[in-house]
Amino acid sequence: MAEDNNSINPMEQALDNFNQVQVGDVVEAEVLSIDDHQLVVGIDNSGVEGVVPARELSGSSKTDIHELAKVGDKLELLVMRRSNNDKEDGSFILSQRRIANRKKYEKMAQLQAEDATVTGQVTGTVKSGLLVDIDGLRGFVPASMISDHFVRDLKRFVGQELELKIIEVEAANNRFVLSHKEIAAAQKAEQEAKVFAELLPGDVLEAQVSRLTNFGAFIDLGGVDGLVHISQISHQHIAKPSDVLEPGQTVKVKVLDLDPERGRISLSIKATQPGPWEDAAAKIAPGDEVDGVVRRLTDFGAFIEVLPGVEGLLHVSQISWDRINKPADVLEVGQELHLKVLNLDVDQKRLGLSLKALIPDPHAKEETKEPEDDHYTLPEEERGFSLGDMVDADQFK
Incomplete structure (x- = not known):
């Protein structure tokens, strides 16, 4: 005779229903x-309660x-684990959020298989990279995969959207790793091609200083950096670029x-600025008296x-009115002088400058007329003069 269903032990029935629900x-x-x-x-069709x-x-x-x-809502839930709480004995801990995440992980896996890209917003940083949000799913971009070059300041990416x-x-380990490196390289190549197609030697434009080094300044030309060598920053000598420039500064x-x-x-930069010699004629003229500093000494002059x-x-x-064998005998670099043009x-x-023209000739007799301003041809050397072109000293007297 078949066993009557009513004779089944309620505890056995509850246990059977409980065992029908499995983690996962x-x-x-x-x-x-x-x-x-x-x-x-x-939980439907189980007689088992759970907690979310x-x-x-x-x-x-x-x-x-x-x-x-x-109350009364129907929810699709993921069984995470059995409860360890005595007050909820026999129940499970469930999650609705992880159901949504599982579907998102499945979508991301499909996009990966298709070699597609996604857009994510950078929400924060950790020491080793960036945290990004992609449709509510948290991903991680390692620092080595942010760009095609080393990135020192990760915080500048916070709030940005990256492809x-x-x-x-x-999904099982909540691991979602992404990279911007390949895309950054492709974007850079595209920007470079555009910049090189539009620029020509001789063009003058305004741009911002992106970074400084000991040998020059890098200028952002719209995603591509150009270099201003330290020798091209100023007409005057500068010890290092940071003495006159700073990142973010707009320059021509x-x-x-x-x-x-x-x-x-x-x-x-200096090619866009008036040279010091262009203003010289407006500031000094033959016959003027000027102050100067000795910068270099040679055998034929200073x-x-x-x-x-x-x-x-x-x-x-x-x-001097007295004979001098070489300038270094009476002058030194850095010395200040008052001279005549x-x-x-x-x-x-x-x-052409003269020191002795401002000093009375101790060898001249009283009746001797004052010498007229000297006129002579200057020897060629770097910055307008040549070390190899020596001039007979007699023509300066």
Whole structure:
């Protein structure tokens, strides 16, 4: 005779129903009650109750649980684990949030298989990279995969949207790794091609200083950096670029050279500024008295800076009324002098100076007339003069 169903032990029936629910199952459940911290639900076709903590309903801890569910609602839930709480003995801990995440992971895995890219917003940083949000799913971009070059300041990416390539998707361990490196390289190549197509040597434009080094300044030309070598920053000598420039500063630059094959652009700041010699004629003239500083000494004279970037020659014959073998015998670098301008040729960048013209000739007799201003041809050397072109001292007397 068949056993009557009514004779089945209720405890055995409850245990059988309990064992029908397994960790990892996706189940339908009805909301039985709600408090501020959790939902109590009844799992359909099992007679088993479960608990859904508020944090497992929504990814946001600030959302009011009463706005997310009501008594009688039917929810699709993931069975996470059996409860360890004595007060909830026989029940399970369930999650709605992880159901949504599982579907998102599945979608990301499909996009990875298709070699598609996704767009994510950078929400924060850790020491080893960036945290990004992609449709509510948290991903990670290692620092080595942010760009095609080393990135020192990760915080500048916070709030930005980045196009990303999916590297690894592992829902079981909540592992979602992405990369911007390949995309950054492709974007850079595209920007370089555009910049090189639009620029020509001689072009003058305004741009911002992106970074400084000891040998020059890199200028952002719209995603591509051009280099202003330290020698092209100013007409005056500077010890290091940071003495006159800072990152973010807007400067006017002239394109000196383009090398598309090597991806290099040479720029100049000083080429956009008036040279010191252009203003020299307005500031000094033959016969003027000027102050200067000895910058260099040679066997035939001393080079004196009388204006920033403007040096003149004090020939050895114009230093003293007495005979001098070499300038270093009576002058030294850095010494300040008061001089007379003998002649000025702005086009040739030549300036003749005299020290003795401001000193009475101790050898002259009273009836001797004052000598007229000397006129002579200056020797060629760098900055307008040549070390190899020696001039007979007699023509300066």
